Amino acid sequence: MGPGMTSQLQENEFIRDIFQLGPCPTKNGINGNINIKRSKLERQLMNAAAFKARSITRGKNRDKRSAVVT
Secondary structure, eight states: OOTTHHHHHHHOHHHHHHTTOOSOOOTTOGGGOOOOOOOHHHHHHHHHHHHHHHHHHHHHHHHHHHHHHO
């Protein structure tokens, strides 16, 4: 089918009528929330914070495993 199928099902009114999909979805996103694209710096800071949190929890789990094994 190809990569354009999703956009056709979302935007093409004729196809939406054939498959009885109802009116076209709005550009506001799910439940009317507007999707705001974050800047590159914001994304990097969020990823760094998530990485740090994962590293801390993994480190804690590693300490528990080594205490059980030895």
